[in-house]
Amino acid sequence: MLLHVTRPGVVAPVAVDPTGLTGPTRKQARGPRWRGTSANRFVPAGVDPTGLEQRIVEAIAGAPDGAAVTGWAALAWNGGRWFTGTTATGAPMPVPIAIDDHRTLVRVPGALACHDWLFDGEVTTVDGIPITVPERSLSFALRRALSDRSAIELIDMAYFDDLTSPELFGRHLARLRSRPGVRRARRAFGRADENAWSPMESVMRCLWEEAGLDLPLTNPPVFDRDGKHLLTPDLLDPTAGVAGEYYGAVHAGLGPRRRDLVREDLYRDTGIELVPMMSTDMRDTGQFVRRLHRAYGRASARGADPDRRTWTLEQPDWWVDTSTVERRRALSAYERATWLRHRS
Structure with a gap:
């Protein structure tokens, strides 16, 4: 098959040309x-x-x-x-x-x-x-x-x-x-879920479901009662108030760890139980599942009244929902640069 590739940086193979013009002799x-x-x-x-x-x-x-x-x-x-x-x-x-x-x-x-x-x-x-x-x-x-x-x-x-x-x-x-x-x-x-942002989020969601727990939301934005965006967990069971975050290689180093600590404080302030998953958990996924069940136990024992929570999933008027393929495809170039920058 002779190709006419237009993508930069890619070289299409060519056939022998006796003249040496379009390919090697x-x-x-x-x-x-x-x-x-x-x-x-x-x-x-x-x-x-x-x-x-x-x-x-x-x-x-x-x-x-x-x-x-x-x-x-x-x-x-x-x-x-x-x-x-x-x-x-x-x-x-x-x-x-x-x-x-x-x-x-x-x-x-x-x-x-x-x-x-x-x-x-x-x-x-x-x-x-x-x-x-x-x-x-x-x-x-x-x-x-x-x-x-x-x-x-x-x-x-x-x-x-x-x-x-x-x-x-x-x-x-x-x-x-x-x-x-x-x-x-x-x-x-x-x-499947059309709002997953990484393969490990998919894996973590499967483990969550296979553990017999309610299927969590994927990357739902969380706001305070005044409409300020607080955080976006990888996974969240809004009924139980339990969230999951995957800590992969990009979380290594002082800078990322400092940001993780800030997020962990936010989870504590909001009363959401955070369950981290590490890359090493893939060697024994039971470790993550056990942490998950313990988090559900703590959330249940606390028995917080959902009506008295300081956080909400209700999106304010200024927020642009990008949770579906259809919504993302409808965005303008400027909106994509603004609201999908986390995908860069």
Whole structure:
């Protein structure tokens, strides 16, 4: 497949050109100045093959006409920032390429040929390469997820960058029948949240739900009775007054820790029980669940009257709600810069 990539910083592989104008001559292609990416496709030797977008382009360049990038790679190319193309151990994942049953894909390093269904209208071109639309890309990834929890995380992170919405994705899932993995995709769809801001928030929410507790709200803004914004917990059960916060690597260092202490004081002042989750809790998630149950016990023993709380979830007139994909898509460029700066 010959590509005309328009994305800066990405080099499209080219075929041998006897004139040397649009690609290397056969002799040049065998020399040290060019690197082969697939059959009769070459890039200059200095092009880094490990970059995410470069890997995607080199994979699809070796595919036949009519093929398209799909799954995590299509979501990443479309702007999904949490689709990094690596496993939990940091190993690169192969780029899934959707091709129909009548074509074959000559072995391309770093590519995974997927003979799978494609409905009409499910392939589009973005910055010069063919990719499947977000709904199809996401369902492909979900049907190959290793667990319900990881599938929920995939949907949450597709919502995070507004790649699709619950309405659009739900409509797409309704078209799928007895495909392998569809049941998992539908279960995950029913538990996904369009206001999660990171994968670990998705994990923490799943643990919360699996612990038999009421499903918390995701990133709800909390205000005082005068309409001043106090904080936005990662998770909050407003009935019990219990919040969850994930403390990852970005919380390391004196500066972040100082900000965390200020937030912890705010939680104490408002009477909300805070349950932190650390990255090390993933080695034994039971530790987080036990802390969560103890927090619910303390909140219940305190028995605070909800009508006498100093905080509220009622949004003042000046606040702009960005909790859904539909609301975020409706924002102007200025409003996005103002109200979604936490996503930068």
